[in-house]
Amino acid sequence: MAKSIKQLLKDEDKRQQETISLIASENIAPPEIRQAAGSSLMNKYSEGYPQKRYYGGNKVADVVEQMAVAVGRKLFRADHINVQPYSGTPAMMAIYFALMKPGDTAMGMSLPHGGHLTHGHKVNFSGKLYKFVQYGVDPDSGLLNYDEIETMAKIFKPKVIVCGATAYPRQIDFQRFGKIAKKAGAYLVADISHIAGLIVGGQHPYPFPHADVVMSTTHKTLRGPRGAIIACKASLAAAIDKAVFPGVQGGPHDNITAAKALCFQNAMKPEFKRYAAQIVKNAQALARALQKLDFNLITGGTDTHLILIDLTNKNITGKEAETALGKAGIILNKNMIPNDLRSPFDPSGIRLGVPVVTSRGMKESQMEQIALMIAKVIDKPKSKSVLSAVKKEVAACTKKFPIK
Numbered sequence: 001m002a003k004s005i006k007q008l009l010k011d012e013d014k015r016q017q018e019t020i021s022l023i024a025s026e027n028i029a030p031p032e033i034r035q036a037a038g039s040s041l042m043n044k045y046s047e048g049y050p051q052k053r054y055y056g057g058n059k060v061a062d063v064v065e066q067m068a069v070a071v072g073r074k075l076f077r078a079d080h081i082n083v084q085p086y087s088g089t090p091a092m093m094a095i096y097f098a099l100m101k102p103g104d105t106a107m108g109m110s111l112p113h114g115g116h117l118t119h120g121h122k123v124n125f126s127g128k129l130y131k132f133v134q135y136g137v138d139p140d141s142g143l144l145n146y147d148e149i150e151t152m153a154k155i156f157k158p159k160v161i162v163c164g165a166t167a168y169p170r171q172i173d174f175q176r177f178g179k180i181a182k183k184a185g186a187y188l189v190a191d192i193s194h195i196a197g198l199i200v201g202g203q204h205p206y207p208f209p210h211a212d213v214v215m216s217t218t219h220k221t222l223r224g225p226r227g228a229i230i231a232c233k234a235s236l237a238a239a240i241d242k243a244v245f246p247g248v249q250g251g252p253h254d255n256i257t258a259a260k261a262l263c264f265q266n267a268m269k270p271e272f273k274r275y276a277a278q279i280v281k282n283a284q285a286l287a288r289a290l291q292k293l294d295f296n297l298i299t300g301g302t303d304t305h306l307i308l309i310d311l312t313n314k315n316i317t318g319k320e321a322e323t324a325l326g327k328a329g330i331i332l333n334k335n336m337i338p339n340d341l342r343s344p345f346d347p348s349g350i351r352l353g354v355p356v357v358t359s360r361g362m363k364e365s366q367m368e369q370i371a372l373m374i375a376k377v378i379d380k381p382k383s384k385s386v387l388s389a390v391k392k393e394v395a396a397c398t399k400k401f402p403i404k
């Protein structure tokens with residue numbers, strides 16, 4: 001008989017407790033944020049913006065959204081912020097609708113080099129509606145080549161330049177991107193979804209004042225609910241708000257707005273700075289330990305929350321590594337590496353991120369232990385005894401660092 005949803009939710013709690021998630025885009029939202037997301041605000045409709053709603057009964061919803069806006073603006077150092085986007089993809093859609101007309105030219109980072117689908121990939125609305133020119137990373141260093149991006153911007157004269165990534169282990173030079181965009185007469189959109197927590201936690205430079213528009217999801221390093229925000233310069237505020245509602249969305253998810261307000265309040269606290277610093281320390285400890293075990297890291301290391309491994313010297317593909325590690329209780333994803341000769345379904349790399357394990361309280365010594373476990377599995381991915389021994393080690397480790 002099929003399991004009930006109630007039982008499946010319990011199964012998922014257990015799965016999360018008993019595995020080590022190294023998925024770079026995931027995190028563990030604290031209990032009060034999950035509570036807000038499941039609160040009675042879920043039942044409310046409030047199309048429009050505070051004090052300008054299309055429904056009655058918004059006394060509480062208005063104050064909640066105004067609080068999220070007030071704290072969010074401070075947190076991102078923005079002139080204006082819209083806290084209604086359902087997720088990163090609709091937020092990017094609203095930004096493009098506000099800044100471009102279909103058929104306009106834009107520039108974004110290519111997906112196989114670390115960009116996101118919404119940065120102009122041909123299967124995504126962004127690649128279908130706009131003429132996206134894609135930049136990548138230098139094949140030898142794995143780093144963004146700003147001179148080349150500048151030359152491309154001069155030639156293609158895009159209306160919008162998007163910077164930001166899902167699999168780039170180094171800091172992004174927003175100042176340089178800002179100069180490139182200004183010279184080309186383009187708007188600079190910074191998609192900080194992955195690194196927002198590192199930015200507001202003091203581990204990475206801020207995109208403002210170099211960017212015109214900043215988009216971030218709230219559920220990655222920021223440790224909030226599933227959702228997104230758009231921050232922008234004052235001159236673009238009206239266009240962005242109109243593009244979100246009524247352009248792309250209907251009623252905001254007020255329960256999630258409450259959870260975002262809590263997330264922003266948490267991120268303003270001194271503890272969050274320590275958390276962000278620990279994320280980078282953990283990623284660097286994991287990177288050093290992996291390098292000692294002869295793993296080849298793209299760019300030679302990390303200064304963010306994530307690591308990209310090129311597995312070509314290890315006689316295993318990204319998909320095989322993901323599957324074998326999964327059997328041992330270590331969850332991560334296969335990933336394209338720059339100039340990958342394999343297919344996206346079975347690429348040459350894997351991506352590792354430490355936000356979840358850092359939220360669970362793990363520190364540098366656990367990162368060394370995790371690196372060793374990964375090496376054991378990658379060396380003998382088909383050995384049942386190795387997989388079960390590592391699984392036991394994972395169980396002991398996760399028990400010591402429960403999800404609250």
Ligand SMILES: *Cc1c(COP(=O)(O)O)cnc(C)c1O
Pocket residue numbers: 025087088089090115116118164165166191192193194217227
């Ligand atoms: C996660 C992510 C998005 C999309 O967010 P969803 O909430 O999955 O739609 C967009 N851009 C970047 C860089 C991301 O990492």
